[in-house]
Amino acid sequence: MRRGAVAVLLALVPVLFVVPLADAEPAQSDLWYLDAMKAVEAQEVSQGEGVTVAVVDTGVDPEHIDLRGRVLEGAVITADGPQPGDTSDRDGHGTAMAGLIAGSDTDSDSLIGIAPEARILPVRIDRDADGTLDQDLVYEGVRWAIDQGAQVVNLSLTGRGQHDDAWKRELIEYALEHDAVIVAAVGNRTPESAEVGEPAAIPGVIAVSGMGKDGEVWSGSLTGDQVVLCAPAEDLPHLRPGGGMRMASGTSAATALVSGTVALIRSAHPDASAAEVVTRLVSTATEAGDSGRDPEYGFGTVDAYAALTTTVSSGEQYPLDLPDAPAVVEIADGDVGGWWLAAPALVAVLAGGAAFLWLMRRSKGGRRMVPAESDA
Numbered sequence: 001m002r003r004g005a006v007a008v009l010l011a012l013v014p015v016l017f018v019v020p021l022a023d024a025e026p027a028q029s030d031l032w033y034l035d036a037m038k039a040v041e042a043q044e045v046s047q048g049e050g051v052t053v054a055v056v057d058t059g060v061d062p063e064h065i066d067l068r069g070r071v072l073e074g075a076v077i078t079a080d081g082p083q084p085g086d087t088s089d090r091d092g093h094g095t096a097m098a099g100l101i102a103g104s105d106t107d108s109d110s111l112i113g114i115a116p117e118a119r120i121l122p123v124r125i126d127r128d129a130d131g132t133l134d135q136d137l138v139y140e141g142v143r144w145a146i147d148q149g150a151q152v153v154n155l156s157l158t159g160r161g162q163h164d165d166a167w168k169r170e171l172i173e174y175a176l177e178h179d180a181v182i183v184a185a186v187g188n189r190t191p192e193s194a195e196v197g198e199p200a201a202i203p204g205v206i207a208v209s210g211m212g213k214d215g216e217v218w219s220g221s222l223t224g225d226q227v228v229l230c231a232p233a234e235d236l237p238h239l240r241p242g243g244g245m246r247m248a249s250g251t252s253a254a255t256a257l258v259s260g261t262v263a264l265i266r267s268a269h270p271d272a273s274a275a276e277v278v279t280r281l282v283s284t285a286t287e288a289g290d291s292g293r294d295p296e297y298g299f300g301t302v303d304a305y306a307a308l309t310t311t312v313s314s315g316e317q318y319p320l321d322l323p324d325a326p327a328v329v330e331i332a333d334g335d336v337g338g339w340w341l342a343a344p345a346l347v348a349v350l351a352g353g354a355a356f357l358w359l360m361r362r363s364k365g366g367r368r369m370v371p372a373e374s375d376a
Helices: 028-036 039-043 093-102 135-147 165-177 251-268 274-284 304-309
Strands: 005-007 052-057 075-078 081-083 119-125 132-134 152-155 157-159 181-185 206-211 229-232 236-239 245-248 339-341 354-363 366-375
Touching: 028 039, 028 229, 028 236, 039 251, 039 304, 052 093, 052 135, 052 251, 075 135, 081 135, 093 119, 093 236, 093 251, 119 135, 135 152, 135 165, 152 251, 157 181, 165 181, 165 274, 181 251, 181 274, 206 251, 229 251, 251 274, 251 304, 274 304
Parallel strands: 005 339, 005 366, 052 119, 052 152, 075 119, 152 181, 181 206, 206 229
Antiparallel strands: 005 132, 075 081, 157 339, 236 245, 354 366
16 A cells, blocks of 8 residues: 655634633533534433544543543554554644534533543544654554444545545445444635545545534535535534633534434444444435535435434445445555645634634645734
């Protein structure tokens, strides 16, 4: 398998409010996504008990009070393979995703995550000083997580990967052979990103677009024929390492919410195959766009309660297209693409401060993120 440098977005870019949630309980209106997904009703049926969700990301803060007791021992993925060690979060993105999957607001005793009894398996990707990493590390992280028994793999990251079809098919086949479900972000709309990237673009992956508070596709979300489901992405509470919360938007968050919903289903229906789990999601989604599957909402917006309680066929046929059989091709060592975190929208509300806008430039055959200040 070829190796090449790829890039990550080094920091979660939040939508900050004048009074940050780090110093206050989340208002009920901040939990709008729970109502939009009918998660409150679903949590009366299941809270994700017995399910492990792998978060392949920047790590997870195991000591965050709203995640304490839910974070398992994970691994750091390096060029030498998976290594035991410190999987805590230096950036904040992974902790935020874990919170939306399985967090709870201890101060107000309200649930932040979709599946608060699920367990989080942190898979931290090791990076070079300039932020680049090898595409194969992401793949290795997915394989390692599945080997540890993860039933759900959350990939809140995206990029313009150029892996050949054989690699894509191997990834999906490995997951299905081990009865695991892979959920990935379609990515956020920027001047440089206009198309759904991988891994969301890989057939067989649950590709998630973002929904706004108005029930329409969130303006910052990419769309395309690869979209499978749509979930809330705008103004969501994100846990941050060390404690507290902040509000942010992004398809990363939407992806985490779908992964949490998968955990609810797998807990309520422990004998259900990956095929049945995905069938439950797509067949019960609320149609929001054109009739049938469409490029904005996919099969529709996620209805967690319906996905848990509706009777569906227990057939083993996977409901999504799978990668084509691989062709025999030669891959040049220097032919690489980029992956980066599908971090929140680059929109900030700052009192008397400055917003950071991330610009891209080509470097070392991959993509690198460099900050530039602009007035808020």
